[in-house]
Amino acid sequence: MPKSIYESIYKDIKQKIESDTFPYQELLPSENNLIQRYNCSRNTVRRAISRLVADGYVQTMQGKGVRNIYRPIDQTSFTLGEIESFKESAQRNGQHPRTEVLLFTEIKTDEKLSRRTGFPEDSEVCYIQRLHYLDEVPLIINHNYFLKECVPGLTREIAENSIYQYLEQELHMTIVNSRRIMTVEKITEIDEKYLELNAEDYNCMAVVSSYTYNSNGIMFEYTQSRHRPDYFHFQDNAVRKPG
Amino acid sequence: MPKSIYESIYKDIKQKIESDTFPYQELLPSENNLIQRYNCSRNTVRRAISRLVADGYVQTMQGKGVRNIYRPIDQTSFTLGEIESFKESAQRNGQHPRTEVLLFTEIKTDEKLSRRTGFPEDSEVCYIQRLHYLDEVPLIINHNYFLKECVPGLTREIAENSIYQYLEQELHMTIVNSRRIMTVEKITEIDEKYLELNAEDYNCMAVVSSYTYNSNGIMFEYTQSRHRPDYFHFQDNAVRKPG
DNA sequence: TTTTATATCTTGTTTAAACATGTTATGTCT
DNA sequence: AGACATAACATGTTTAAACAAGATATAAAA
Numbered sequence: 001m002p003k004s005i006y007e008s009i010y011k012d013i014k015q016k017i018e019s020d021t022f023p024y025q026e027l028l029p030s031e032n033n034l035i036q037r038y039n040c041s042r043n044t045v046r047r048a049i050s051r052l053v054a055d056g057y058v059q060t061m062q063g064k065g066v067r068n069i070y071r072p073i074d075q076t077s078f079t080l081g082e083i084e085s086f087k088e089s090a091q092r093n094g095q096h097p098r099t100e101v102l103l104f105t106e107i108k109t110d111e112k113l114s115r116r117t118g119f120p121e122d123s124e125v126c127y128i129q130r131l132h133y134l135d136e137v138p139l140i141i142n143h144n145y146f147l148k149e150c151v152p153g154l155t156r157e158i159a160e161n162s163i164y165q166y167l168e169q170e171l172h173m174t175i176v177n178s179r180r181i182m183t184v185e186k187i188t189e190i191d192e193k194y195l196e197l198n199a200e201d202y203n204c205m206a207v208v209s210s211y212t213y214n215s216n217g218i219m220f221e222y223t224q225s226r227h228r229p230d231y232f233h234f235q236d237n238a239v240r241k242p243g
Numbered sequence: 244m245p246k247s248i249y250e251s252i253y254k255d256i257k258q259k260i261e262s263d264t265f266p267y268q269e270l271l272p273s274e275n276n277l278i279q280r281y282n283c284s285r286n287t288v289r290r291a292i293s294r295l296v297a298d299g300y301v302q303t304m305q306g307k308g309v310r311n312i313y314r315p316i317d318q319t320s321f322t323l324g325e326i327e328s329f330k331e332s333a334q335r336n337g338q339h340p341r342t343e344v345l346l347f348t349e350i351k352t353d354e355k356l357s358r359r360t361g362f363p364e365d366s367e368v369c370y371i372q373r374l375h376y377l378d379e380v381p382l383i384i385n386h387n388y389f390l391k392e393c394v395p396g397l398t399r400e401i402a403e404n405s406i407y408q409y410l411e412q413e414l415h416m417t418i419v420n421s422r423r424i425m426t427v428e429k430i431t432e433i434d435e436k437y438l439e440l441n442a443e444d445y446n447c448m449a450v451v452s453s454y455t456y457n458s459n460g461i462m463f464e465y466t467q468s469r470h471r472p473d474y475f476h477f478q479d480n481a482v483r484k485p486g
Numbered sequence: 487t488t489t490t491a492t493a494t495c496t497t498g499t500t501t502a503a504a505c506a507t508g509t510t511a512t513g514t515c516t
Numbered sequence: 517a518g519a520c521a522t523a524a525c526a527t528g529t530t531t532a533a534a535c536a537a538g539a540t541a542t543a544a545a546a
Contacts, residue, residue: 004529025460030496041531046497054297059420059460062497063538067460069420118314177302177312178481184427184449184472203446204472206427210481217268217302217310229427229447236479238421238453247499273526284501289527305527306508 009038010048017057017070027065028058056237073235085164086132086140095134102141102194103129104156106148117145117222118211124148128159131194138195139231143224150220174215181209182234185226195228206232252281253291260300260313270308271301299480316478328407329375329383338377345384345437346372347399349391360388360465361454367391371402374437381438382474386467393463417458424452425477428469438471449475 013034016022029037034045049066052058057070090097107113107127114121126146132139144163146154151167158166167173185207187197197205205226212221256277259265272280277288292309295301300313333340350356350370357364368388375383387406389397394410401409410416428450430440440448448469455464 006529027496032496043532044530047529056420056422059456059458060497061458061460061538063495063540065496065539069456069460069462071422071454175483177299177483179299179314180479180481182425182449182475182477182479184445184447184470184475186445202427202429204427206425206449211314213302213312215302215304217304217312219312227427232425232427234425236423236425238423240418240420249499270526275525286502287500290499303527304508306510306525308509308526 005038005040006044006047006051009034009040009045010051012038013048013052014055014057017052017068018072022068024068024070027067030065054237054239056239085162086142087162087165090134096136098133098136099160099162100131100133101128101156101159102131103127104159113145118219119145119147119222126151126154128163130159134231137231139228141191141194141226143226145222147218147220150214150218173220176213176215178210178212180211183207183209191226195226197228202229205229206234208234248281248283249287249290249294252277252283252288253294255281256291256295257298257300260295260311261315265311267311267313270310273308297480297482299482328405329385330405330408333377339379341376341379342403342405343374343376344371344399344402345374346370347402356388361462362388362390362465369394369397371406373402377474380474382471384434384437384469386469388465390461390463393457393461416463419456419458421453421455423454426450426452434469438469440471445472448472449477451477 013022013028022028028034028049031042031045031049035042038045049058049060053060057068059067059069061067084092086099087097105127107125109117109119109121109123109125111121113119114123117125119125124147126144126148128142128144128146130142130144132142144159146163150173151163151171153170154163154166164175167175183206184204186204187195187199187202191197191205192199195205206229208225208227210221210223210225211219212223214220256265256271265271271277271292274285274288274292278285281288292301292303296303300311302310302312304310327335329342330340348370350368352360352362352364352366352368354364356362357366360368362368367390369391371385371387371389373385373387374381375385387402389406393416394406394414396413397406397409407418410418426449427447429447430438430442430445434440434448435442438448449472451468451470453464453466453468454462455466457463
């Protein structure tokens with residue numbers, strides 16, 4: 001249930017693009033046309049369109065119009081630019097997710113861990129190791145570090161399902177922002193064991209480190225995701241900015 | 244030279260955040276305050292701030308204010324979410340770039356290449372292989388495919404410098420949008436040779452495939468970038484969107 | 487026929503104002 | 517001192533209007 005007009009317009013146009021109601025490479029209806037269709041102001045239409053631009057769905061051309069440049073993405077693809085839980089991503093792709101909790105413990109950050117995670121020293125954190133399966137294939141090992149004071153009542157059972165769902169729906173926490181860094185690293189024995197890898201086959205893997213903030217501006221999560229290289233697939237949309 | 248007010252405000256605030264004039268984790272001056280400072284309307288201020296949000300520099304909190312959450316990034320890091328040429332990226336980090344053209348040729352796309360690049364079959368394309376050095380270390384092998392009709396007058400000499408600079412400054416082409424897909428692939432003999440890699444050390448690497456559109460909505464470039472794994476470092480900022 | 491204005495379409499920028507909603511400090515009442 | 521309404525202030529949404537600037541078709545002039 002969209003709470004704002006521009007959001008419902010955004011979703012409607014997005015759906016029309018995905019369903020080819022607005023064909024690929026063609027121009028969308030002009031702003032004036034959309035204003036009449038949705039019976040709203042120009043700003044509201046423009047706001048919806050600007051989100052589609054950010055999504056890489058359309059391209060605006062001054063004096064010409066707005067062109068649909070959307071191409072359907074690969075099934076197994078993760079989407080960058082937006083925060084999505086493993087479960088959400090799997091459901092979006094119509095696949096079956098399963099999560100196995102390898103470790104669930106509480107620790108204090110020492111100097112080394114503090115430097116790596118970005119949490120202050122001596123912070124109480126929840127350290128969780130999880131193995132994510134997609135259609136029964138082990139794909140990702142996640143090392144989650146949650147600031148304990150931000151995730152009260154977090155249990156192993158919740159970690160097996162979806163932590164984000166718990167945070168948002170139970171604790172009513174709003175996740176807003178996540179800085180992610182992608183690198184390639186050598187595989188460890190743990191990776192080899194759980195992801196059923198063979199070092200002679202692949203001896204390195206994709207690693208995504210993310211620092212996530214809640215709506216209070218507190219970094220409450222640091223996560224290192226270690227992805228099976230043959231399944232790793234991230235998509236991003238970049239926009240060229242002036243100057 | 245910013246052509247719009249909101250852009251100059253955006254740059255000014257951005258600079259103040261980067262230089263710690265607005266301290267980390269503190270609130271920025273309120274909208275009303277900024278309106279007075281810059282002597283402009285509220286919308287213009289909000290537009291500047293919304294770009295900072297997209298950059299992951301700040302976080303807005305309804306009823307509270309706008310918090311600075313900017314953290315300086317690693318030197319060698321490439322930035323996602325915006326299109327940057329190798330030369331620009333190097334200069335931003337104060338490093339010395341050098342480009343070696345390995346191959347410069349013109350071909351027609353057959354069925355196989357058409358499927359991989361996304362160009363229509365039998366398109367006339369410019370195929371360029373380039374090796375990018377940073378501080379004399381070979382980091383990236385680029386396989387560029389340019390739609391020939393979009394890049395008239397492209398020469399080997401230009402390819403050694405900066406193709407994007409040529410496209411923008413000489414041909415006055417505007418690059419707007421780029422879809423990028425990141426994967427991990429096995430290294431080839433070419434990679435091993437030019438990037439001075441050892442298959443016993445690293446047997447796979449980061450691969451970024453990108454589809455780039457110009458301001459006419461034409462996909463004029465397909466590029467596969469093969470990155471040396473030990474130097475590969477991409478950064479992204481994700482924003483959680485409602486519903 | 488070709489060129490040249492011109493009108494008219496498109497998106498881009500900016501301002502002003504009103505109302506909604508979330509947060510916090512203030513003051514009053516118990 | 518503690519509870520509670522309230523005023524003040526923060527960002528969020530929406531409308532309306534005006535002007536700028538790029539693209540294009542149309543009509544007038546060469």
